[in-house]
Amino acid sequence: MSEVPSRLSAVTLGARDMAGLRRFYRDLGWEELPASDDNWAGFLLGGVLLTLYPADLLAAEAAGGAPAPAGWSGITLICNVDRREQVDPAFAAAVAAGATVVAEPVDRSWGGRSAYFADPEGNRWEIAWAPGTRFDARGALIGLDG
Incomplete structure (x- = not known):
């Protein structure tokens, strides 16, 4: 263990x-x-x-004091939705809240649908629906079939 x-x-x-x-x-x-x-x-x-x-405080703790890099870090945070048809309105709500469009919603080759936005500081988020995702009552991902 x-x-x-x-x-x-x-x-x-x-x-x-x-x-x-x-x-x-x-x-x-x-x-x-x-x-x-x-x-x-x-x-x-x-x-x-x-x-x-x-x-600056996070850099002092986690990067030995090195400055935080500018631009995209290569990390994407994902917010999965329950159904394909929820991707577009969730994406639109993020943009209405001030997000920057990175990639409009599209059907993906892996069978899902997703879109990308950046928060006001450039952190990348994907709004995604993936076939076979399962969530518990509080919205935590508990499984992915397929």
């Missing part, structure tokens, strides 16, 4: 503009945790905690 449990508990985004990034995620309709402020903010998303932390 591994000493490292096979789970993802939280994802932290380094924020250059905490107030603006907090506002964007609240404008998506996501509930911010009561302990949030401009030094740390959290959003519980189906069993995974999305946290926002000032980029």
Whole structure:
């Protein structure tokens, strides 16, 4: 048995503009945790905690003080929806909240449908429907058939 449990508990985004990034995620309709402020903010998303932390402080902790890289990091966060027909309206809601369009919704060669947007600081999100995804009552991914 591994000493490292096979789970993802939280994802932290380094924020250059905490107030603006907090506002964007609240404008998506996501509930911010009561302990949030401009030094740390959290959003519980189906069993995974999305946290926002000032980029300079995160760099000091996680990158040995090296500055945060500019541009896309190569990491994409994914918000899966329950049905194919939910991709387009979810994508439109993100854009209405201030997201930048990266790629419009399309049917993918792997059988699903997805689109990409960037939050106000360039973090990439994919809104996706994938055949065979299963979620529990709180929205946590519990399986992927196929």
